[in-house]
Amino acid sequence: MDFQPDAGLDIFRQEVRDFLRDNLPADLAGKPSCSIRSALPDLVRWQRILDARGWGAPYWPKEHGGTGWSVLQRLAFDEECVAAGAPTLDGFAHKLLGPVINHFASDGQKAEHLPGIFQATRLWCQGFSEPGSGSDLASLRTRAELDGDHYVVNGQKIWTSYAHQADWIFLLVRTDASARKQAGISFLLVDMKTPGITVRPIHSIDGCHHLNETFFDNVRVPVHNRIGAEGDGWKITKFLLNNEHATAADLPILRRYQQQLRALLRELPAGAERLLEQPGIVLQLVRFEAELDAVAMLVKRVAAMEQAGDHGPAAHALGSVLKVSGTELQQRVTEFMVEVLGDYGAIAYPTPEAMDTTAERLPREELARGIAMEMLFRRASTLYGGTSEVQRGIIAKLLFQL
Numbered sequence: 001m002d003f004q005p006d007a008g009l010d011i012f013r014q015e016v017r018d019f020l021r022d023n024l025p026a027d028l029a030g031k032p033s034c035s036i037r038s039a040l041p042d043l044v045r046w047q048r049i050l051d052a053r054g055w056g057a058p059y060w061p062k063e064h065g066g067t068g069w070s071v072l073q074r075l076a077f078d079e080e081c082v083a084a085g086a087p088t089l090d091g092f093a094h095k096l097l098g099p100v101i102n103h104f105a106s107d108g109q110k111a112e113h114l115p116g117i118f119q120a121t122r123l124w125c126q127g128f129s130e131p132g133s134g135s136d137l138a139s140l141r142t143r144a145e146l147d148g149d150h151y152v153v154n155g156q157k158i159w160t161s162y163a164h165q166a167d168w169i170f171l172l173v174r175t176d177a178s179a180r181k182q183a184g185i186s187f188l189l190v191d192m193k194t195p196g197i198t199v200r201p202i203h204s205i206d207g208c209h210h211l212n213e214t215f216f217d218n219v220r221v222p223v224h225n226r227i228g229a230e231g232d233g234w235k236i237t238k239f240l241l242n243n244e245h246a247t248a249a250d251l252p253i254l255r256r257y258q259q260q261l262r263a264l265l266r267e268l269p270a271g272a273e274r275l276l277e278q279p280g281i282v283l284q285l286v287r288f289e290a291e292l293d294a295v296a297m298l299v300k301r302v303a304a305m306e307q308a309g310d311h312g313p314a315a316h317a318l319g320s321v322l323k324v325s326g327t328e329l330q331q332r333v334t335e336f337m338v339e340v341l342g343d344y345g346a347i348a349y350p351t352p353e354a355m356d357t358t359a360e361r362l363p364r365e366e367l368a369r370g371i372a373m374e375m376l377f378r379r380a381s382t383l384y385g386g387t388s389e390v391q392r393g394i395i396a397k398l399l400f401q402l
Protein backbone atom coordinates (compact mmCIF):
# COMPACT_ATOMS: atom_id res chain seq x y z
CA MET A 1 0.00 0.00 0.00
CA ASP A 2 1.42 3.36 -1.08
CA PHE A 3 0.95 6.19 1.42
CA GLN A 4 2.93 8.73 -0.62
CA PRO A 5 1.14 11.93 -1.76
CA ASP A 6 -0.76 11.36 -5.01
CA ALA A 7 -0.40 14.36 -7.34
CA GLY A 8 -3.11 13.06 -9.71
CA LEU A 9 -5.56 12.80 -6.86
CA ASP A 10 -4.69 16.33 -5.70
CA ILE A 11 -5.47 17.69 -9.17
CA PHE A 12 -8.76 15.81 -9.18
CA ARG A 13 -9.59 17.16 -5.73
CA GLN A 14 -8.94 20.71 -6.93
CA GLU A 15 -11.24 20.17 -9.91
CA VAL A 16 -14.03 19.07 -7.54
CA ARG A 17 -13.35 22.05 -5.25
CA ASP A 18 -13.51 24.48 -8.19
CA PHE A 19 -16.73 22.91 -9.36
CA LEU A 20 -18.27 23.18 -5.88
CA ARG A 21 -17.15 26.80 -5.54
CA ASP A 22 -18.76 27.73 -8.85
CA ASN A 23 -21.85 25.54 -8.82
CA LEU A 24 -23.03 24.82 -5.29
CA PRO A 25 -25.84 27.33 -4.71
CA ALA A 26 -25.23 29.41 -1.57
CA ASP A 27 -28.70 28.64 -0.22
CA LEU A 28 -27.95 24.88 -0.36
CA ALA A 29 -24.49 24.98 1.21
CA GLY A 30 -24.07 23.92 4.81
CA LYS A 31 -27.73 23.39 5.60
CA PRO A 32 -28.04 21.04 8.59
CA SER A 33 -30.07 17.99 7.69
CA CYS A 34 -31.90 15.23 9.48
CA SER A 35 -29.62 12.17 9.55
CA ILE A 36 -27.97 11.07 6.33
CA ARG A 37 -30.24 12.58 3.70
CA SER A 38 -30.80 16.24 2.87
CA ALA A 39 -34.27 17.71 2.51
CA LEU A 40 -35.90 16.35 -0.63
CA PRO A 41 -36.01 19.52 -2.79
CA ASP A 42 -32.33 20.23 -1.99
CA LEU A 43 -31.29 16.71 -2.89
CA VAL A 44 -33.19 16.85 -6.21
CA ARG A 45 -31.78 20.25 -7.14
CA TRP A 46 -28.20 19.21 -6.36
CA GLN A 47 -28.53 15.89 -8.22
CA ARG A 48 -29.56 17.76 -11.38
CA ILE A 49 -26.66 20.20 -11.09
CA LEU A 50 -24.27 17.24 -10.86
CA ASP A 51 -25.94 15.50 -13.77
CA ALA A 52 -25.56 18.60 -15.95
CA ARG A 53 -21.79 18.43 -15.28
CA GLY A 54 -21.70 14.72 -16.25
CA TRP A 55 -21.33 13.67 -12.60
CA GLY A 56 -24.88 12.36 -12.17
CA ALA A 57 -23.60 8.91 -11.18
CA PRO A 58 -20.32 9.65 -9.40
CA TYR A 59 -19.74 6.10 -8.13
CA TRP A 60 -20.39 4.02 -11.26
CA PRO A 61 -18.14 2.85 -14.08
CA LYS A 62 -18.21 4.69 -17.41
CA GLU A 63 -19.96 1.87 -19.27
CA HIS A 64 -23.03 2.40 -17.04
CA GLY A 65 -23.11 6.15 -17.56
CA GLY A 66 -21.00 6.89 -14.48
CA THR A 67 -17.84 8.94 -14.08
CA GLY A 68 -15.48 5.96 -14.08
CA TRP A 69 -13.67 7.41 -11.06
CA SER A 70 -11.35 5.23 -8.98
CA VAL A 71 -12.34 4.31 -5.42
CA LEU A 72 -9.97 7.00 -4.09
CA GLN A 73 -11.44 9.62 -6.44
CA ARG A 74 -14.95 8.72 -5.25
CA LEU A 75 -13.83 9.14 -1.67
CA ALA A 76 -12.18 12.48 -2.46
CA PHE A 77 -15.37 13.63 -4.22
CA ASP A 78 -17.45 12.73 -1.14
CA GLU A 79 -15.00 14.44 1.19
CA GLU A 80 -15.03 17.66 -0.82
CA CYS A 81 -18.82 17.66 -1.13
CA VAL A 82 -19.28 17.17 2.61
CA ALA A 83 -16.63 19.81 3.40
CA ALA A 84 -18.41 22.31 1.14
CA GLY A 85 -21.74 21.46 2.78
CA ALA A 86 -23.33 20.10 -0.43
CA PRO A 87 -26.60 18.17 -0.05
CA THR A 88 -26.25 14.41 0.20
CA LEU A 89 -27.42 12.29 -2.73
CA ASP A 90 -29.87 9.39 -2.64
CA GLY A 91 -27.36 6.85 -1.32
CA PHE A 92 -29.81 3.97 -1.69
CA ALA A 93 -30.02 4.61 -5.41
CA HIS A 94 -26.38 5.49 -6.04
CA LYS A 95 -24.46 3.18 -3.72
CA LEU A 96 -26.74 0.19 -3.15
CA LEU A 97 -29.30 -0.33 -5.90
CA GLY A 98 -27.46 1.28 -8.84
CA PRO A 99 -24.58 -1.22 -8.87
CA VAL A 100 -27.11 -4.08 -8.53
CA ILE A 101 -29.08 -2.86 -11.55
CA ASN A 102 -25.89 -2.35 -13.54
CA HIS A 103 -24.65 -5.84 -12.68
CA PHE A 104 -27.76 -8.04 -12.60
CA ALA A 105 -30.67 -6.30 -14.37
CA SER A 106 -31.93 -6.91 -17.91
CA ASP A 107 -31.54 -4.17 -20.54
CA GLY A 108 -35.25 -3.38 -20.21
CA GLN A 109 -34.93 -2.95 -16.44
CA LYS A 110 -31.89 -0.73 -16.88
CA ALA A 111 -33.76 1.46 -19.35
CA GLU A 112 -36.69 1.71 -16.96
CA HIS A 113 -34.88 2.45 -13.71
CA LEU A 114 -31.54 4.15 -14.37
CA PRO A 115 -32.65 7.50 -15.89
CA GLY A 116 -34.67 8.30 -12.74
CA ILE A 117 -31.49 8.06 -10.66
CA PHE A 118 -29.57 10.56 -12.82
CA GLN A 119 -32.38 13.11 -12.62
CA ALA A 120 -33.63 12.23 -9.10
CA THR A 121 -37.12 11.72 -10.48
CA ARG A 122 -37.26 8.29 -8.82
CA LEU A 123 -36.11 8.07 -5.22
CA TRP A 124 -35.53 4.72 -3.58
CA CYS A 125 -35.73 3.07 -0.18
CA GLN A 126 -34.44 -0.27 1.05
CA GLY A 127 -36.88 -2.94 2.28
CA PHE A 128 -34.64 -5.55 3.91
CA SER A 129 -35.06 -5.58 7.74
CA GLU A 130 -38.12 -7.06 9.38
CA PRO A 131 -39.19 -7.38 13.00
CA GLY A 132 -37.04 -10.34 14.12
CA SER A 133 -34.94 -10.34 10.94
CA GLY A 134 -32.26 -7.66 11.15
CA SER A 135 -28.83 -9.15 11.83
CA ASP A 136 -30.24 -12.52 10.80
CA LEU A 137 -31.56 -11.11 7.54
CA ALA A 138 -31.88 -14.47 5.81
CA SER A 139 -34.68 -15.43 8.22
CA LEU A 140 -37.00 -12.82 6.63
CA ARG A 141 -40.65 -13.81 6.28
CA THR A 142 -42.28 -11.32 3.89
CA ARG A 143 -43.57 -13.69 1.22
CA ALA A 144 -44.23 -13.32 -2.49
CA GLU A 145 -46.50 -15.88 -4.12
CA LEU A 146 -46.78 -16.29 -7.85
CA ASP A 147 -50.19 -15.50 -9.37
CA GLY A 148 -49.99 -15.49 -13.18
CA ASP A 149 -47.53 -12.81 -14.25
CA HIS A 150 -47.53 -11.14 -10.81
CA TYR A 151 -46.20 -11.85 -7.32
CA VAL A 152 -48.58 -11.20 -4.45
CA VAL A 153 -46.54 -9.76 -1.56
CA ASN A 154 -47.60 -9.97 2.10
CA GLY A 155 -45.57 -9.05 5.17
CA GLN A 156 -43.86 -6.25 7.04
CA LYS A 157 -40.57 -4.38 6.81
CA ILE A 158 -39.18 -2.12 9.53
CA TRP A 159 -36.64 0.71 9.87
CA THR A 160 -37.33 1.57 6.22
CA SER A 161 -35.46 4.88 5.94
CA TYR A 162 -37.30 7.46 3.80
CA ALA A 163 -40.09 5.08 2.75
CA HIS A 164 -42.44 8.04 3.24
CA GLN A 165 -40.58 9.98 0.52
CA ALA A 166 -39.50 7.18 -1.79
CA ASP A 167 -41.09 6.49 -5.17
CA TRP A 168 -39.87 2.88 -5.28
CA ILE A 169 -38.53 0.28 -2.88
CA PHE A 170 -36.06 -2.58 -3.45
CA LEU A 171 -37.40 -5.45 -1.50
CA LEU A 172 -36.26 -8.84 -0.27
CA VAL A 173 -39.05 -11.42 -0.26
CA ARG A 174 -39.37 -15.13 0.36
CA THR A 175 -40.47 -16.87 -2.83
CA ASP A 176 -39.79 -20.42 -1.65
CA ALA A 177 -40.56 -21.33 1.96
CA SER A 178 -39.40 -24.94 1.51
CA ALA A 179 -35.85 -24.12 0.37
CA ARG A 180 -32.83 -23.50 2.65
CA LYS A 181 -33.44 -20.02 4.09
CA GLN A 182 -30.87 -18.19 1.92
CA ALA A 183 -31.99 -20.04 -1.23
CA GLY A 184 -35.67 -19.05 -1.03
CA ILE A 185 -35.17 -15.28 -1.28
CA SER A 186 -35.81 -13.06 -4.32
CA PHE A 187 -35.11 -9.37 -5.06
CA LEU A 188 -38.04 -7.25 -6.26
CA LEU A 189 -38.43 -3.62 -7.32
CA VAL A 190 -41.78 -2.24 -6.20
CA ASP A 191 -43.58 1.01 -7.01
CA MET A 192 -44.56 2.56 -3.66
CA LYS A 193 -47.87 3.70 -5.19
CA THR A 194 -49.01 0.09 -5.64
CA PRO A 195 -52.27 -0.54 -3.71
CA GLY A 196 -51.77 -2.43 -0.43
CA ILE A 197 -48.61 -0.62 0.77
CA THR A 198 -48.92 1.28 4.06
CA VAL A 199 -46.09 3.36 5.52
CA ARG A 200 -46.17 4.30 9.21
CA PRO A 201 -43.64 6.71 10.73
CA ILE A 202 -41.17 5.87 13.48
CA HIS A 203 -39.89 9.05 15.16
CA SER A 204 -36.30 8.62 16.29
CA ILE A 205 -34.40 10.03 19.25
CA ASP A 206 -32.95 12.89 17.14
CA GLY A 207 -36.47 14.32 16.75
CA CYS A 208 -36.59 13.61 13.01
CA HIS A 209 -38.80 11.43 10.90
CA HIS A 210 -36.66 9.30 8.61
CA LEU A 211 -37.60 5.79 9.76
CA ASN A 212 -40.76 3.85 9.00
CA GLU A 213 -42.61 0.59 9.24
CA THR A 214 -43.78 -0.57 5.81
CA PHE A 215 -46.66 -3.03 5.45
CA PHE A 216 -47.52 -5.11 2.37
CA ASP A 217 -51.04 -6.40 2.12
CA ASN A 218 -51.70 -8.38 -1.08
CA VAL A 219 -49.44 -6.08 -3.08
CA ARG A 220 -49.30 -7.14 -6.74
CA VAL A 221 -45.84 -6.82 -8.28
CA PRO A 222 -45.21 -7.69 -11.95
CA VAL A 223 -42.81 -10.65 -12.28
CA HIS A 224 -40.71 -8.55 -14.68
CA ASN A 225 -39.80 -6.34 -11.68
CA ARG A 226 -37.72 -9.17 -10.23
CA ILE A 227 -33.95 -8.67 -10.53
CA GLY A 228 -32.11 -11.87 -11.47
CA ALA A 229 -33.72 -15.29 -11.28
CA GLU A 230 -36.13 -16.46 -8.58
CA GLY A 231 -34.02 -17.45 -5.56
CA ASP A 232 -31.12 -15.14 -6.55
CA GLY A 233 -32.02 -12.62 -3.83
CA TRP A 234 -29.34 -13.68 -1.37
CA LYS A 235 -26.57 -13.66 -3.97
CA ILE A 236 -27.63 -10.14 -5.03
CA THR A 237 -27.84 -9.01 -1.40
CA LYS A 238 -24.30 -10.21 -0.69
CA PHE A 239 -23.09 -8.26 -3.74
CA LEU A 240 -24.99 -5.17 -2.56
CA LEU A 241 -23.74 -5.35 1.04
CA ASN A 242 -20.15 -6.00 -0.02
CA ASN A 243 -19.99 -2.92 -2.21
CA GLU A 244 -18.01 0.10 -1.13
CA HIS A 245 -16.30 -1.30 1.95
CA ALA A 246 -14.07 1.75 2.00
CA THR A 247 -17.06 4.02 2.69
CA ALA A 248 -18.19 2.08 5.78
CA ALA A 249 -16.45 4.45 8.21
CA ASP A 250 -17.94 7.59 6.60
CA LEU A 251 -14.61 9.38 6.57
CA PRO A 252 -16.07 12.58 5.02
CA ILE A 253 -18.40 12.96 8.02
CA LEU A 254 -15.52 12.36 10.43
CA ARG A 255 -13.52 15.08 8.67
CA ARG A 256 -16.47 17.45 8.92
CA TYR A 257 -16.70 16.71 12.65
CA GLN A 258 -12.99 17.50 12.94
CA GLN A 259 -13.58 20.95 11.40
CA GLN A 260 -16.63 21.55 13.60
CA LEU A 261 -14.82 20.45 16.74
CA ARG A 262 -11.81 22.66 16.00
CA ALA A 263 -14.15 25.62 15.37
CA LEU A 264 -15.92 25.00 18.68
CA LEU A 265 -12.68 24.77 20.63
CA ARG A 266 -11.33 27.91 18.94
CA GLU A 267 -14.46 29.97 19.47
CA LEU A 268 -15.81 28.88 22.82
CA PRO A 269 -14.59 30.79 25.85
CA ALA A 270 -13.77 28.94 29.07
CA GLY A 271 -13.26 31.64 31.68
CA ALA A 272 -10.45 33.89 30.56
CA GLU A 273 -9.10 31.32 28.08
CA ARG A 274 -10.34 29.57 24.98
CA LEU A 275 -11.15 25.87 25.26
CA LEU A 276 -8.33 25.17 22.83
CA GLU A 277 -5.89 26.45 25.45
CA GLN A 278 -6.88 23.86 28.08
CA PRO A 279 -4.51 20.84 28.21
CA GLY A 280 -7.24 18.27 29.03
CA ILE A 281 -9.31 19.41 26.06
CA VAL A 282 -6.31 19.49 23.73
CA LEU A 283 -5.42 15.94 24.76
CA GLN A 284 -8.88 14.75 23.76
CA LEU A 285 -8.67 16.61 20.45
CA VAL A 286 -5.27 15.08 19.67
CA ARG A 287 -6.54 11.60 20.55
CA PHE A 288 -9.48 12.06 18.23
CA GLU A 289 -7.28 13.33 15.42
CA ALA A 290 -4.83 10.43 15.84
CA GLU A 291 -7.71 7.97 15.61
CA LEU A 292 -9.03 9.84 12.59
CA ASP A 293 -5.64 9.53 10.88
CA ALA A 294 -5.65 5.79 11.60
CA VAL A 295 -9.13 5.46 10.07
CA ALA A 296 -8.04 7.53 7.04
CA MET A 297 -5.05 5.24 6.44
CA LEU A 298 -7.21 2.17 6.73
CA VAL A 299 -9.70 3.69 4.29
CA LYS A 300 -6.86 4.15 1.81
CA ARG A 301 -5.74 0.57 2.28
CA VAL A 302 -9.24 -0.86 1.83
CA ALA A 303 -9.81 1.40 -1.17
CA ALA A 304 -6.60 0.10 -2.77
CA MET A 305 -7.76 -3.50 -2.22
CA GLU A 306 -11.17 -2.69 -3.71
CA GLN A 307 -9.52 -0.99 -6.68
CA ALA A 308 -7.36 -4.07 -7.26
CA GLY A 309 -10.50 -6.26 -7.26
CA ASP A 310 -9.44 -7.99 -4.03
CA HIS A 311 -12.62 -9.30 -2.42
CA GLY A 312 -10.87 -11.86 -0.23
CA PRO A 313 -11.26 -12.39 3.52
CA ALA A 314 -8.69 -9.72 4.45
CA ALA A 315 -10.58 -7.06 2.45
CA HIS A 316 -13.86 -8.08 4.08
CA ALA A 317 -12.38 -8.18 7.57
CA LEU A 318 -10.79 -4.73 7.11
CA GLY A 319 -14.12 -3.37 5.78
CA SER A 320 -15.74 -4.54 9.02
CA VAL A 321 -12.87 -3.08 11.09
CA LEU A 322 -13.51 0.24 9.33
CA LYS A 323 -17.24 0.07 10.01
CA VAL A 324 -16.66 -0.54 13.73
CA SER A 325 -13.82 1.95 14.23
CA GLY A 326 -15.36 4.71 12.09
CA THR A 327 -18.85 4.56 13.57
CA GLU A 328 -17.64 4.26 17.16
CA LEU A 329 -15.42 7.29 16.53
CA GLN A 330 -18.44 9.20 15.14
CA GLN A 331 -20.22 8.53 18.41
CA ARG A 332 -17.32 9.59 20.62
CA VAL A 333 -16.60 12.80 18.78
CA THR A 334 -20.24 13.95 18.62
CA GLU A 335 -20.54 13.25 22.36
CA PHE A 336 -17.40 15.31 22.95
CA MET A 337 -18.81 18.21 20.92
CA VAL A 338 -21.99 18.21 22.99
CA GLU A 339 -19.88 18.16 26.15
CA VAL A 340 -17.74 21.13 25.15
CA LEU A 341 -20.85 23.13 24.29
CA GLY A 342 -21.79 22.98 27.96
CA ASP A 343 -25.36 24.20 28.59
CA TYR A 344 -25.90 24.81 24.89
CA GLY A 345 -25.20 21.17 24.08
CA ALA A 346 -28.34 20.19 25.92
CA ILE A 347 -30.66 22.53 24.02
CA ALA A 348 -33.06 20.74 21.76
CA TYR A 349 -33.07 22.78 18.57
CA PRO A 350 -35.91 22.39 16.08
CA THR A 351 -35.28 19.90 13.28
CA PRO A 352 -33.66 21.47 10.19
CA GLU A 353 -36.97 21.44 8.31
CA ALA A 354 -38.71 23.34 11.12
CA MET A 355 -35.84 25.74 11.81
CA ASP A 356 -36.13 29.41 10.88
CA THR A 357 -32.76 29.84 9.19
CA THR A 358 -33.22 33.63 8.90
CA ALA A 359 -33.64 34.20 12.66
CA GLU A 360 -30.79 35.85 14.49
CA ARG A 361 -28.96 33.70 17.01
CA LEU A 362 -26.30 34.24 19.65
CA PRO A 363 -22.82 33.16 18.40
CA ARG A 364 -22.73 30.18 20.78
CA GLU A 365 -26.24 29.19 19.73
CA GLU A 366 -25.18 29.30 16.08
CA LEU A 367 -22.18 27.04 16.83
CA ALA A 368 -24.39 24.56 18.68
CA ARG A 369 -26.94 24.26 15.90
CA GLY A 370 -27.49 20.68 14.80
CA ILE A 371 -24.80 19.16 17.04
CA ALA A 372 -27.04 17.59 19.70
CA MET A 373 -29.21 16.16 16.91
CA GLU A 374 -26.13 14.78 15.17
CA MET A 375 -24.95 13.16 18.42
CA LEU A 376 -28.36 11.57 18.93
CA PHE A 377 -28.57 10.33 15.34
CA ARG A 378 -25.10 8.78 15.54
CA ARG A 379 -26.36 6.44 18.30
CA ALA A 380 -27.71 4.50 15.34
CA SER A 381 -24.52 4.37 13.26
CA THR A 382 -23.28 1.27 15.13
CA LEU A 383 -26.58 -0.44 14.25
CA TYR A 384 -27.43 0.32 10.62
CA GLY A 385 -25.36 -1.35 7.94
CA GLY A 386 -24.61 -4.21 10.38
CA THR A 387 -24.21 -3.79 14.15
CA SER A 388 -20.78 -3.50 15.80
CA GLU A 389 -21.30 -6.86 17.54
CA VAL A 390 -22.08 -8.59 14.26
CA GLN A 391 -19.10 -6.89 12.56
CA ARG A 392 -16.82 -8.16 15.35
CA GLY A 393 -18.18 -11.67 14.75
CA ILE A 394 -17.42 -11.31 11.02
CA ILE A 395 -13.87 -10.10 11.75
CA ALA A 396 -13.23 -13.02 14.11
CA LYS A 397 -14.53 -15.56 11.59
CA LEU A 398 -12.59 -14.11 8.65
CA LEU A 399 -9.34 -13.97 10.58
CA PHE A 400 -9.42 -17.76 10.76
CA GLN A 401 -9.48 -17.88 6.95
CA LEU A 402 -6.32 -15.79 6.57
Ligand SMILES: Cc1cc2nc3c(=O)[nH]c(=O)nc-3n(C[C@H](O)[C@H](O)[C@H](O)COP(=O)(O)OP(=O)(O)OC[C@H]3O[C@@H](n4cnc5c(N)ncnc54)[C@H](O)[C@@H]3O)c2cc1C
Nearest residue numbers: 126127128129134135159160161380383384385387389390
Ligand atom coordinates in the same frame (compact mmCIF):
# COMPACT_ATOMS: atom_id res chain seq x y z
C1 LIG B 1 -31.16 4.59 11.68
C2 LIG B 1 -31.41 3.24 11.06
C3 LIG B 1 -31.71 3.18 9.71
C4 LIG B 1 -31.98 1.95 9.12
N1 LIG B 1 -32.38 1.92 7.81
C5 LIG B 1 -32.73 0.75 7.26
C6 LIG B 1 -33.28 0.70 5.93
O1 LIG B 1 -33.42 1.73 5.27
N2 LIG B 1 -33.67 -0.49 5.43
C7 LIG B 1 -33.53 -1.65 6.12
O2 LIG B 1 -33.88 -2.69 5.59
N3 LIG B 1 -33.04 -1.66 7.39
C8 LIG B 1 -32.65 -0.49 7.97
N4 LIG B 1 -32.17 -0.46 9.26
C9 LIG B 1 -32.14 -1.70 10.03
C10 LIG B 1 -30.76 -2.21 10.36
O3 LIG B 1 -30.18 -2.82 9.25
C11 LIG B 1 -30.93 -3.18 11.55
O4 LIG B 1 -31.32 -2.40 12.67
C12 LIG B 1 -29.68 -3.93 11.87
O5 LIG B 1 -29.37 -4.84 10.85
C13 LIG B 1 -29.83 -4.71 13.22
O6 LIG B 1 -30.96 -5.51 13.21
P1 LIG B 1 -32.06 -5.43 14.36
O7 LIG B 1 -32.41 -4.01 14.60
O8 LIG B 1 -33.16 -6.37 14.00
O9 LIG B 1 -31.32 -5.95 15.67
P2 LIG B 1 -31.05 -7.46 16.07
O10 LIG B 1 -30.48 -8.18 14.90
O11 LIG B 1 -32.29 -8.01 16.69
O12 LIG B 1 -29.93 -7.30 17.16
C14 LIG B 1 -30.22 -6.96 18.52
C15 LIG B 1 -28.91 -6.97 19.29
O13 LIG B 1 -28.34 -8.29 19.26
C16 LIG B 1 -27.02 -8.24 18.74
N5 LIG B 1 -26.77 -9.42 17.89
C17 LIG B 1 -27.56 -9.93 16.92
N6 LIG B 1 -26.99 -10.97 16.30
C18 LIG B 1 -25.77 -11.12 16.89
C19 LIG B 1 -24.67 -12.01 16.68
N7 LIG B 1 -24.73 -12.95 15.74
N8 LIG B 1 -23.57 -11.86 17.46
C20 LIG B 1 -23.50 -10.89 18.41
N9 LIG B 1 -24.52 -10.02 18.66
C21 LIG B 1 -25.62 -10.12 17.90
C22 LIG B 1 -26.97 -6.98 17.88
O14 LIG B 1 -25.64 -6.49 17.76
C23 LIG B 1 -27.85 -6.03 18.68
O15 LIG B 1 -27.13 -5.42 19.70
C24 LIG B 1 -31.89 0.75 9.88
C25 LIG B 1 -31.55 0.82 11.24
C26 LIG B 1 -31.32 2.05 11.83
C27 LIG B 1 -30.99 2.08 13.29
